[in-house]
Amino acid sequence: MTPRPMINDVTGVLLAGGKSRRMGEDKRFVTVGDKSLFERSLTVLQTVFEKVCVVVAQDTVSVPADVLVLRDLISDCGSLGGIFTGLSLASTPHVFVTACDMPFLDPDAIRYVVESRFGMDIVMPRIFDELQPMHALYGGKCLPAMNKMMQARDLKIHRLISDSSLRVRIIAAKEFSNMDDARRSFLNVNTPMDLQSARTIEPSRGPARE
Template identity: 55%
Template sequence: TYPLFFFPTGQVLMIIDVTGVLLAGGKSRRMGEDKRFVLVGQRTLLERSCHILNELFDQVCVVIAQDSPSLQVEVPVIRDRIPDCGSLGGLYTGLRWAKTQHIFLAACDMPFLNPDVIRHMVRLKDEADIVISRWETRPQPTHAVYGRNCLPVIEEMIKVRNKKIHSMMDHSALRVRLIDEREIRRIDHDGRSMFNINTPSDLEQARSVHEHDAGTGLES
Protein backbone atom coordinates (compact mmCIF):
# COMPACT_ATOMS: atom_id res chain seq x y z
CA THR A 1 0.00 0.00 0.00
CA TYR A 2 1.46 3.33 -1.01
CA PRO A 3 1.37 5.98 1.76
CA LEU A 4 -0.06 8.74 -0.38
CA PHE A 5 -3.07 11.00 -0.79
CA PHE A 6 -4.28 11.55 -4.35
CA PHE A 7 -6.06 14.35 -6.14
CA PRO A 8 -9.14 13.17 -8.07
CA THR A 9 -7.02 13.20 -11.25
CA GLY A 10 -4.58 10.74 -9.68
CA GLN A 11 -1.88 13.32 -9.08
CA VAL A 12 0.20 12.56 -6.00
CA LEU A 13 -0.37 15.06 -3.21
CA MET A 14 1.50 14.13 -0.06
CA ILE A 15 2.90 11.30 2.06
CA ILE A 16 0.80 11.17 5.18
CA ASP A 17 2.12 8.28 7.27
CA VAL A 18 5.79 9.24 7.37
CA THR A 19 7.17 12.45 8.92
CA GLY A 20 9.95 14.40 7.28
CA VAL A 21 12.70 15.29 9.77
CA LEU A 22 15.46 17.67 8.77
CA LEU A 23 18.67 17.82 10.79
CA ALA A 24 19.93 21.39 10.90
CA GLY A 25 22.02 21.65 14.02
CA GLY A 26 25.53 20.85 12.85
CA LYS A 27 28.57 22.81 13.92
CA SER A 28 29.88 23.31 10.35
CA ARG A 29 33.48 23.03 11.57
CA ARG A 30 34.99 22.09 8.20
CA MET A 31 32.90 24.66 6.37
CA GLY A 32 34.05 27.68 8.34
CA GLU A 33 30.56 29.22 8.29
CA ASP A 34 27.03 28.10 9.08
CA LYS A 35 26.13 25.70 6.28
CA ARG A 36 22.43 26.23 6.77
CA PHE A 37 22.58 29.72 5.31
CA VAL A 38 24.97 29.34 2.38
CA LEU A 39 23.35 29.78 -1.02
CA VAL A 40 23.07 27.26 -3.83
CA GLY A 41 21.16 29.06 -6.52
CA GLN A 42 18.60 31.43 -5.03
CA ARG A 43 18.00 29.37 -1.90
CA THR A 44 19.99 28.52 1.19
CA LEU A 45 20.72 24.88 1.96
CA LEU A 46 18.13 25.02 4.72
CA GLU A 47 15.48 26.46 2.38
CA ARG A 48 16.22 23.92 -0.35
CA SER A 49 15.84 20.94 1.99
CA CYS A 50 12.76 22.33 3.73
CA HIS A 51 11.14 22.94 0.35
CA ILE A 52 11.62 19.34 -0.80
CA LEU A 53 10.40 17.81 2.46
CA ASN A 54 7.39 20.14 2.55
CA GLU A 55 6.46 19.08 -0.97
CA LEU A 56 6.62 15.40 0.01
CA PHE A 57 5.38 15.06 3.59
CA ASP A 58 2.25 16.21 5.37
CA GLN A 59 4.24 16.65 8.60
CA VAL A 60 7.77 18.10 8.69
CA CYS A 61 10.02 19.36 11.46
CA VAL A 62 13.53 20.74 11.75
CA VAL A 63 15.76 19.53 14.59
CA ILE A 64 18.48 21.85 15.89
CA ALA A 65 21.04 21.57 18.68
CA GLN A 66 20.17 22.81 22.15
CA ASP A 67 22.69 25.64 21.85
CA SER A 68 21.87 26.52 18.23
CA PRO A 69 20.44 29.96 17.41
CA SER A 70 16.74 29.95 16.63
CA LEU A 71 15.61 29.39 13.06
CA GLN A 72 12.80 31.10 11.19
CA VAL A 73 11.23 28.51 8.90
CA GLU A 74 7.68 27.51 7.97
CA VAL A 75 7.74 24.22 9.90
CA PRO A 76 8.13 23.42 13.60
CA VAL A 77 11.69 23.77 14.90
CA ILE A 78 12.55 21.55 17.85
CA ARG A 79 15.69 21.28 19.91
CA ASP A 80 17.56 18.07 20.60
CA ARG A 81 16.18 16.18 23.56
CA ILE A 82 19.68 14.85 24.22
CA PRO A 83 22.61 17.28 23.93
CA ASP A 84 25.91 16.54 22.23
CA CYS A 85 24.83 13.32 20.51
CA GLY A 86 25.01 14.62 16.96
CA SER A 87 22.87 12.93 14.33
CA LEU A 88 21.89 10.16 16.71
CA GLY A 89 20.34 12.69 19.09
CA GLY A 90 18.58 14.40 16.20
CA LEU A 91 17.17 11.09 15.02
CA TYR A 92 15.92 10.29 18.51
CA THR A 93 14.33 13.71 18.85
CA GLY A 94 12.61 13.42 15.48
CA LEU A 95 11.23 9.98 16.22
CA ARG A 96 9.92 11.16 19.59
CA TRP A 97 8.28 14.25 18.06
CA ALA A 98 6.66 12.44 15.13
CA LYS A 99 3.12 11.12 15.42
CA THR A 100 3.73 8.64 12.61
CA GLN A 101 5.37 5.24 12.95
CA HIS A 102 8.17 6.20 10.56
CA ILE A 103 10.24 9.23 9.72
CA PHE A 104 12.44 10.14 6.79
CA LEU A 105 15.63 11.69 8.15
CA ALA A 106 17.61 14.10 5.99
CA ALA A 107 20.56 16.41 6.57
CA CYS A 108 20.22 20.00 5.40
CA ASP A 109 23.68 19.88 3.80
CA MET A 110 22.37 17.68 0.95
CA PRO A 111 21.37 20.29 -1.66
CA PHE A 112 19.96 17.95 -4.31
CA LEU A 113 17.47 15.77 -2.46
CA ASN A 114 15.55 13.75 -5.03
CA PRO A 115 11.81 13.33 -4.33
CA ASP A 116 11.62 10.14 -6.40
CA VAL A 117 14.47 8.50 -4.48
CA ILE A 118 12.80 9.46 -1.19
CA ARG A 119 9.42 8.10 -2.34
CA HIS A 120 11.08 4.84 -3.33
CA MET A 121 12.64 4.48 0.11
CA VAL A 122 9.39 5.33 1.87
CA ARG A 123 7.55 2.64 -0.08
CA LEU A 124 9.91 0.05 1.43
CA LYS A 125 9.36 1.12 5.03
CA ASP A 126 7.31 -1.92 6.02
CA GLU A 127 10.13 -4.25 4.98
CA ALA A 128 12.53 -3.09 7.69
CA ASP A 129 13.11 -0.88 10.72
CA ILE A 130 15.69 1.11 8.77
CA VAL A 131 15.69 1.80 5.02
CA ILE A 132 19.03 3.41 4.34
CA SER A 133 20.83 4.55 1.21
CA ARG A 134 24.41 3.50 0.50
CA TRP A 135 26.64 5.43 -1.87
CA GLU A 136 30.19 4.44 -2.90
CA THR A 137 30.11 1.66 -0.26
CA ARG A 138 29.23 4.14 2.52
CA PRO A 139 25.85 4.06 4.26
CA GLN A 140 24.12 7.44 4.42
CA PRO A 141 22.36 7.47 7.82
CA THR A 142 21.08 11.00 7.29
CA HIS A 143 19.25 9.93 4.14
CA ALA A 144 17.15 7.12 5.56
CA VAL A 145 13.77 5.96 6.81
CA TYR A 146 13.57 4.97 10.49
CA GLY A 147 10.75 3.26 12.37
CA ARG A 148 9.79 3.66 16.01
CA ASN A 149 11.31 0.25 16.76
CA CYS A 150 14.63 2.09 16.65
CA LEU A 151 13.86 4.07 19.81
CA PRO A 152 14.85 1.42 22.40
CA VAL A 153 18.05 0.75 20.47
CA ILE A 154 18.96 4.45 20.41
CA GLU A 155 18.25 4.74 24.14
CA GLU A 156 20.51 1.75 24.77
CA MET A 157 23.28 3.29 22.65
CA ILE A 158 23.04 6.60 24.48
CA LYS A 159 23.30 4.85 27.85
CA VAL A 160 26.61 3.25 26.83
CA ARG A 161 27.75 6.53 25.20
CA ASN A 162 27.81 5.11 21.69
CA LYS A 163 26.99 8.12 19.51
CA LYS A 164 27.79 6.42 16.20
CA ILE A 165 24.55 6.34 14.26
CA HIS A 166 26.10 3.76 11.88
CA SER A 167 26.13 1.26 14.75
CA MET A 168 22.39 0.84 14.45
CA MET A 169 22.84 -1.06 11.21
CA ASP A 170 24.60 -3.89 13.03
CA HIS A 171 22.14 -4.19 15.89
CA SER A 172 20.53 -7.62 16.07
CA ALA A 173 17.14 -6.17 17.06
CA LEU A 174 16.75 -4.12 13.88
CA ARG A 175 15.95 -5.13 10.32
CA VAL A 176 17.88 -3.09 7.77
CA ARG A 177 17.10 -2.61 4.08
CA LEU A 178 20.02 -1.16 2.12
CA ILE A 179 19.36 0.90 -1.00
CA ASP A 180 22.63 0.42 -2.85
CA GLU A 181 24.23 2.60 -5.49
CA ARG A 182 22.85 0.60 -8.40
CA GLU A 183 19.31 0.91 -7.06
CA ILE A 184 19.71 4.65 -6.54
CA ARG A 185 21.12 5.18 -10.05
CA ARG A 186 18.00 3.64 -11.58
CA ILE A 187 16.14 6.69 -10.26
CA ASP A 188 18.89 9.29 -9.89
CA HIS A 189 21.36 8.48 -12.66
CA ASP A 190 24.14 10.83 -11.51
CA GLY A 191 23.61 10.15 -7.83
CA ARG A 192 23.59 13.85 -7.04
CA SER A 193 20.95 13.30 -4.35
CA MET A 194 23.72 11.68 -2.31
CA PHE A 195 26.00 14.73 -2.55
CA ASN A 196 26.57 16.62 0.69
CA ILE A 197 28.43 19.79 1.50
CA ASN A 198 31.11 19.78 4.18
CA THR A 199 33.79 22.11 2.83
CA PRO A 200 34.06 25.29 0.72
CA SER A 201 35.20 23.08 -2.16
CA ASP A 202 32.01 21.00 -1.88
CA LEU A 203 29.99 24.21 -1.94
CA GLU A 204 31.64 25.43 -5.12
CA GLN A 205 30.99 22.06 -6.74
CA ALA A 206 27.32 22.19 -5.75
CA ARG A 207 26.98 25.71 -7.16
CA SER A 208 28.58 24.60 -10.40
CA VAL A 209 26.17 21.66 -10.70
CA HIS A 210 23.22 23.95 -9.99
CA GLU A 211 24.33 26.49 -12.58
CA HIS A 212 24.70 23.73 -15.17
CA ASP A 213 21.23 22.35 -14.38
CA ALA A 214 19.67 25.81 -14.43
CA GLY A 215 21.32 26.49 -17.78
CA THR A 216 19.85 23.32 -19.26
CA GLY A 217 16.43 23.87 -17.69
CA LEU A 218 16.75 20.94 -15.27
CA GLU A 219 16.48 23.08 -12.16
CA SER A 220 15.22 26.54 -11.30
Protein backbone atom coordinates in the same frame (compact mmCIF):
# COMPACT_ATOMS: atom_id res chain seq x y z
CA MET B 1 1.86 14.82 -15.13
CA THR B 2 -0.43 14.39 -12.11
CA PRO B 3 1.37 15.19 -8.84
CA ARG B 4 1.91 12.18 -6.60
CA PRO B 5 -0.02 12.26 -3.31
CA MET B 6 1.91 13.45 -0.30
CA ILE B 7 2.98 10.84 2.23
CA ASN B 8 0.95 11.12 5.43
CA ASP B 9 2.15 8.19 7.56
CA VAL B 10 5.85 9.10 7.65
CA THR B 11 7.25 12.38 8.99
CA GLY B 12 10.01 14.18 7.14
CA VAL B 13 12.69 15.22 9.62
CA LEU B 14 15.31 17.79 8.65
CA LEU B 15 18.40 17.92 10.84
CA ALA B 16 19.73 21.47 11.03
CA GLY B 17 22.06 21.30 13.99
CA GLY B 18 24.13 24.34 13.13
CA LYS B 19 27.63 23.23 14.21
CA SER B 20 29.30 23.49 10.75
CA ARG B 21 32.82 22.90 12.09
CA ARG B 22 34.38 21.97 8.75
CA MET B 23 32.65 24.74 6.82
CA GLY B 24 33.89 27.54 9.05
CA GLU B 25 30.51 29.29 8.94
CA ASP B 26 26.89 28.34 9.51
CA LYS B 27 26.30 26.22 6.42
CA ARG B 28 22.53 26.27 6.91
CA PHE B 29 22.48 29.77 5.47
CA VAL B 30 25.04 29.57 2.65
CA THR B 31 23.47 29.43 -0.80
CA VAL B 32 23.50 27.03 -3.70
CA GLY B 33 21.64 28.41 -6.67
CA ASP B 34 19.33 31.08 -5.27
CA LYS B 35 18.36 29.41 -1.99
CA SER B 36 20.12 28.57 1.24
CA LEU B 37 21.00 24.95 1.92
CA PHE B 38 18.34 24.93 4.63
CA GLU B 39 15.63 26.29 2.33
CA ARG B 40 16.47 23.82 -0.43
CA SER B 41 16.20 20.77 1.81
CA LEU B 42 13.08 21.94 3.61
CA THR B 43 11.29 22.73 0.34
CA VAL B 44 11.88 19.21 -1.00
CA LEU B 45 10.62 17.55 2.19
CA GLN B 46 7.49 19.71 2.07
CA THR B 47 6.71 18.46 -1.43
CA VAL B 48 6.90 14.81 -0.29
CA PHE B 49 5.51 14.69 3.28
CA GLU B 50 2.39 16.11 4.88
CA LYS B 51 4.20 16.29 8.22
CA VAL B 52 7.65 17.89 8.38
CA CYS B 53 9.73 19.07 11.31
CA VAL B 54 13.19 20.54 11.83
CA VAL B 55 15.57 19.52 14.62
CA VAL B 56 18.32 21.84 15.86
CA ALA B 57 20.91 21.51 18.60
CA GLN B 58 20.14 22.83 22.08
CA ASP B 59 22.91 25.42 21.95
CA THR B 60 22.54 26.78 18.43
CA VAL B 61 20.63 29.60 16.79
CA SER B 62 17.25 28.39 15.57
CA VAL B 63 16.06 28.64 11.97
CA PRO B 64 13.10 30.50 10.46
CA ALA B 65 10.63 27.89 9.20
CA ASP B 66 6.91 27.44 8.67
CA VAL B 67 7.09 23.98 10.27
CA LEU B 68 7.66 22.76 13.81
CA VAL B 69 11.24 23.38 14.99
CA LEU B 70 12.44 21.09 17.78
CA ARG B 71 15.55 21.22 19.94
CA ASP B 72 17.49 18.06 20.74
CA LEU B 73 16.05 16.15 23.68
CA ILE B 74 19.57 15.03 24.63
CA SER B 75 22.43 17.45 24.07
CA ASP B 76 25.72 16.85 22.29
CA CYS B 77 24.78 13.59 20.58
CA GLY B 78 25.22 14.82 17.03
CA SER B 79 23.03 13.50 14.24
CA LEU B 80 22.05 10.44 16.27
CA GLY B 81 20.54 12.76 18.87
CA GLY B 82 18.69 14.64 16.15
CA ILE B 83 17.19 11.44 14.74
CA PHE B 84 16.23 10.34 18.25
CA THR B 85 14.49 13.66 18.88
CA GLY B 86 12.56 13.64 15.61
CA LEU B 87 11.52 10.01 16.01
CA SER B 88 10.57 10.44 19.67
CA LEU B 89 8.29 13.40 18.99
CA ALA B 90 6.82 12.37 15.62
CA SER B 91 3.17 11.42 15.45
CA THR B 92 3.92 8.78 12.79
CA PRO B 93 5.50 5.33 13.28
CA HIS B 94 8.39 6.11 10.92
CA VAL B 95 10.45 9.16 10.02
CA PHE B 96 12.54 9.91 6.98
CA VAL B 97 15.65 11.81 8.05
CA THR B 98 17.92 14.01 6.02
CA ALA B 99 20.31 16.87 6.68
CA CYS B 100 20.23 20.47 5.56
CA ASP B 101 23.62 20.13 3.86
CA MET B 102 22.25 18.01 1.00
CA PRO B 103 21.39 20.54 -1.73
CA PHE B 104 20.16 18.19 -4.46
CA LEU B 105 17.62 16.00 -2.69
CA ASP B 106 15.56 14.09 -5.22
CA PRO B 107 11.89 13.48 -4.31
CA ASP B 108 11.82 10.21 -6.26
CA ALA B 109 14.85 8.85 -4.38
CA ILE B 110 13.24 9.84 -1.08
CA ARG B 111 9.97 8.18 -2.03
CA TYR B 112 11.79 4.98 -3.01
CA VAL B 113 13.39 4.78 0.44
CA VAL B 114 10.07 5.45 2.15
CA GLU B 115 8.17 2.96 0.00
CA SER B 116 10.63 0.25 1.06
CA ARG B 117 9.65 0.58 4.72
CA PHE B 118 7.01 -2.12 5.09
CA GLY B 119 8.07 -4.61 7.74
CA MET B 120 11.30 -2.69 8.32
CA ASP B 121 12.66 -0.63 11.22
CA ILE B 122 15.48 0.91 9.18
CA VAL B 123 15.80 1.51 5.45
CA MET B 124 19.21 2.87 4.49
CA PRO B 125 20.79 3.26 1.05
CA ARG B 126 24.38 2.31 0.31
CA ILE B 127 25.73 4.76 -2.28
CA PHE B 128 29.33 5.62 -3.25
CA ASP B 129 30.23 2.40 -1.35
CA GLU B 130 29.04 4.03 1.86
CA LEU B 131 25.92 3.78 3.98
CA GLN B 132 23.76 6.91 3.90
CA PRO B 133 22.25 7.38 7.38
CA MET B 134 21.25 10.95 6.51
CA HIS B 135 18.99 9.81 3.67
CA ALA B 136 17.26 7.01 5.52
CA LEU B 137 14.10 5.87 7.23
CA TYR B 138 13.81 4.92 10.91
CA GLY B 139 10.95 3.34 12.86
CA GLY B 140 9.92 3.73 16.47
CA LYS B 141 11.49 0.39 17.44
CA CYS B 142 14.89 2.06 16.95
CA LEU B 143 14.43 4.33 19.96
CA PRO B 144 15.68 1.94 22.70
CA ALA B 145 18.79 1.09 20.67
CA MET B 146 19.45 4.77 19.95
CA ASN B 147 19.05 5.67 23.62
CA LYS B 148 21.44 2.91 24.63
CA MET B 149 24.02 4.12 22.12
CA MET B 150 23.77 7.71 23.32
CA GLN B 151 24.18 6.66 26.92
CA ALA B 152 27.36 4.83 25.89
CA ARG B 153 28.47 7.84 23.78
CA ASP B 154 28.55 5.57 20.74
CA LEU B 155 27.20 8.04 18.21
CA LYS B 156 27.95 6.33 14.87
CA ILE B 157 24.49 5.94 13.35
CA HIS B 158 25.40 3.15 10.93
CA ARG B 159 26.03 0.83 13.89
CA LEU B 160 22.28 0.64 14.37
CA ILE B 161 22.03 -1.75 11.44
CA SER B 162 23.96 -4.41 13.36
CA ASP B 163 21.38 -4.46 16.17
CA SER B 164 19.76 -7.89 15.93
CA SER B 165 16.47 -6.59 17.35
CA LEU B 166 15.92 -4.34 14.33
CA ARG B 167 14.73 -5.27 10.86
CA VAL B 168 16.98 -3.56 8.34
CA ARG B 169 16.82 -3.13 4.58
CA ILE B 170 19.89 -1.83 2.79
CA ILE B 171 19.13 -0.35 -0.64
CA ALA B 172 21.84 -0.94 -3.21
CA ALA B 173 22.93 1.84 -5.56
CA LYS B 174 21.65 -0.06 -8.60
CA GLU B 175 18.09 0.26 -7.30
CA PHE B 176 18.25 3.97 -8.06
CA SER B 177 19.66 3.48 -11.55
CA ASN B 178 16.42 4.39 -13.34
CA MET B 179 16.22 7.79 -11.59
CA ASP B 180 18.16 10.45 -13.46
CA ASP B 181 19.07 12.61 -10.49
CA ALA B 182 19.07 10.02 -7.70
CA ARG B 183 22.82 9.87 -7.12
CA ARG B 184 22.94 13.64 -6.70
CA SER B 185 20.40 13.25 -3.89
CA PHE B 186 23.16 11.85 -1.68
CA LEU B 187 25.73 14.62 -2.22
CA ASN B 188 26.41 16.78 0.81
CA VAL B 189 28.23 20.01 1.54
CA ASN B 190 30.60 19.89 4.49
CA THR B 191 33.56 22.03 3.39
CA PRO B 192 34.17 25.16 1.32
CA MET B 193 35.38 22.89 -1.49
CA ASP B 194 32.12 20.93 -1.38
CA LEU B 195 30.22 24.21 -1.57
CA GLN B 196 32.21 25.33 -4.58
CA SER B 197 31.46 22.04 -6.34
CA ALA B 198 27.75 22.33 -5.57
CA ARG B 199 27.66 25.87 -6.94
CA THR B 200 29.28 24.59 -10.12
CA ILE B 201 26.38 22.16 -10.54
CA GLU B 202 23.80 24.88 -9.86
CA PRO B 203 25.14 28.45 -10.05
CA SER B 204 23.23 31.40 -8.70
CA ARG B 205 21.17 33.51 -11.09
CA GLY B 206 21.56 36.58 -8.88
CA PRO B 207 23.67 37.99 -6.04
CA ALA B 208 24.53 35.30 -3.50
CA ARG B 209 22.99 35.72 -0.05
CA GLU B 210 25.74 34.87 2.42
